[in-house]
Amino acid sequence: MIKKVLVANRGEIAVRIFRTLREMDISTVAVYSDDDRDSMFVRYADYSYPLEGSSAKDTYMNIDKIIKIAIEAKVDAIHPGYGFLSEKEEFAKAVKEAGLIFIGPSAQVIKLLGNKFEARTVAERLSIPLVPGVNRAINNVAEAEDIASSIGYPVMIKPAAGGGGKGMYIANSKDELKDTFFKSQSVAESLFHNDSVFIERYYTDVHHVEVQLLADSHGNVVHLGERECSIQRRFQKIVEEAPCLTISQELKDKIFEYAISIAKEVQYTSAGTVEFLYSNGEVFFLELNTRIQVEHAVTEMVTDIDIVKMQVLIADGKELPIKQKDIHLKGHAIECRIYSEDTNNGFMPSAGAITYYQVPDGLGVRVDSGIGQNSFISHYYDSMVAKLIVKGNTRQEAISRMSRALDEFVIEGVNTDIDYLKAIMGDTSFINLEINTDYLKVKHEDLIISANKTKHGKKLYSQQDYEYNESLSNQGETRTEDKTETMSIKSKENMLQQFVDEVSMPSELFIDG
Structure with a gap:
């Protein structure tokens, strides 16, 4: 136990x-x-x-x-x-x-589904539609050109062992393919220690839709509905929603069936997420992520199911305490990822000390955060510092609630994307569900202009409040430090003085889901 x-x-x-x-x-x-x-x-x-x-x-x-x-x-x-x-x-x-x-799932399943060729092969065996491409590594440019010609441009070249949107490049024509191929291969070798790449057709007007699964070791598999994850920068999600309102219930039922069939085929256990692309009435399998997703909270908000708790129960050998008939989605949830980055400068990560930190509250508002007043943001790790999740009875209510909550979310000392996210919530195209994975490419300049016009949220605390809170925080830190010294297996006497150097981060630090 x-x-x-x-x-x-x-x-x-x-x-x-x-x-x-x-x-x-x-x-x-x-x-x-x-x-x-x-x-x-x-x-x-x-x-x-x-x-x-x-x-x-x-x-x-x-x-x-x-x-x-x-x-x-x-x-x-x-x-x-x-x-x-x-x-x-x-x-x-x-x-x-x-x-x-x-x-989490077994090592064997992680290995199987972590290999994009193998994952595509599993889906193909189950007659699940795939993005046009190949299920093997491409060894040279000539081979890449032949495949691209057969499936049609534009194409995307991706590392076979990739993640976090890294090493993914688009070629719109044969003239662009050579440079794109070598760039992807170089990043694959540098970040993943595996220069294998493959090619898929690249669709410009698509939605990124994913299905949340739970599977136990007793053969039970359920889905917790779907999420809309099309708002992305550099192939990384920054806004997620549940449920997805851009596809029909008939199509949802189909992707639920696909997701569950893959899980059963590989004897999957734990929480998992099956990702699909949706375009013009068709869906295509992308991958199955063998971990909890960053955006799991939006599903928790609309199902009232603790996904981490389910993971622990499953790992402990217990049977899922819920059946598919008991799972119902209620309301609409939106998540915004709060990054310490400069949206005016190509989303460049921003490091430093947090000098003011204020989180929103109120009905239907949840903040998952790992920072607070005086926290230090390091260049060593991914720049996501918090997640803001809201729920409303309708999507419009959720958008209004998110806008209000973002206005109350104030972080000073580092750059953040909060104003940029506020601009998205106020954008007519977003409000009207006129979105796809190219949304930020098309709207970025307009969003930057809007964000710069509405800078700074509402500070609700005075400096005196913070001085008082800081004194309490320091007392708490002292007690915790004593606890840590007592309970750690190694002394902290030899720990290095804290320093920050901007370094190239391994792919595992880039969070894409």
Whole structure:
């Protein structure tokens, strides 16, 4: 029985997982890098242990360190969160070999579905429509040209082992294909240590729609409805909704059937997300993500089902406590990802100390955050710092609520995309559901102009309030620090002085779902 869990992650997702574990009366263990030693998730956990180092490679991507801590902390299970090691079959395998429970699918399934060729082959075997392309690596430009000619331009060249929207490039004609091929191959080798790439037809007027699944080890598989995830920059989602209002119920039923059939075919267990493209009445399978998604919260808001709790129960060998007939979507939810980035400068990540932090509240508003007043945003990790999720009875009510909540969300000290998100909520095309995956490419300049006109949210706290709150926070940090010193397996005396260097981040740090 699972009684103690280590979360091999950081930031908002670590806090979010800890909250569910606390409600389940399960002890929590955090692991943290030098840069994260004073972070919220470290203070929230019952026990916390240093990973010693700052880079992801030395810390959250270091399997040996994490497994060693898990054993010494005597945990029963490890939850990987998203990003980092969450889709590494080597990690799932190492957890099992250490005699621990991996809260996620098996290593074999992660390996199978993590290979885009194999995943396409599974879908093809089940007669599920695929984006036109090939189920194998493309070895040279000449071969790429032949395939592109047969499926038609524009095409997208993608790393076979990719993620986070990295290494994906579009060629609109044969003249662009050569450079695009080598760029994708170079990024694939650099970020994924695998230069295999493949080609798919690129559709310009499409919606990105995904289905949330839950599957247990007793053969039960249910879906929790679908999400609309078409608002993307650099192939990364920034706004997500549930349900999707751009496709018919008939088509929804079809993708639910497709998603469940794939899960059953590979004997999938845990939470999973099957992604599709929708265009002109047709849907095409993209992939099955073998982890919890960033945007899982919008599904939780409309179903009132705790997806992390379901993951833990499934990992503990229990049967799903819900049946498909019991699952009903109510209302409409929208999520905005809050990034520390400069939207005026190509979404460049922004690092530094948070000098003012104010989160919204009120009916139907949820904030999943890993930062607070005086938190430090490091260049070492993905720039997403929080998620703002709202629910309304209708989509229009949800948009109005999100606009109000964004106006109350104030972060100073670093650049953020809050004003940009406010501009999206006020855009006529977005309001009228005239959206697709190219929405931001088309509307970006207009959104920037609108965002710059409406800068700065409503500050609700005075400096005196913050000085008082800061004194309380410091007292809390002192108590937590004492706890951490006592409960960690290693002393923090040799920890490096905190520093920030802008570095190239591994692909696992870029969150795309």
